[in-house]
Amino acid sequence: xxxxxxxxxxxxxxxxxxxxxxxxxxxxxxxxxxxxxxxxxxxxxxxxxxxxxxxxxxxxxxxxxxxxxxxxxx
Numbered sequence: 001x002x003x004x005x006x007x008x009x010x011x012x013x014x015x016x017x018x019x020x021x022x023x024x025x026x027x028x029x030x031x032x033x034x035x036x037x038x039x040x041x042x043x044x045x046x047x048x049x050x051x052x053x054x055x056x057x058x059x060x061x062x063x064x065x066x067x068x069x070x071x072x073x074x
Contacts, residue, residue, distance in 0.1 A: 022070030025061050032058030 032054040039051040 019068070019070075021068055022065065023073075025065045025068070025070060026072065029058050029061050029065060032061075 035047060035051060035054050036058070039045055039048050
């Protein structure tokens with residue numbers, strides 16, 4: 001451990017960079033929100049059947065987004 005502590009530290013990514021996980025979660029949440037809006041606007045859409053599943057996914061991923069301390073970009 002002592003030898004490892006003496007090794008120079010390499011900064012591969014800035015601490016300000018967002019993890020890929022946050023970007024993926026945010027993308028899925030945004031997609032589900034757009035689908036919800038589309039279904040509300042077009043109730044006859046073929047996507048109506050999948051909307052409840054995507055709403056559940058949106059809520060689940062929003063929870064994960066918070067747990068991972070992600071920050072929104074939009």
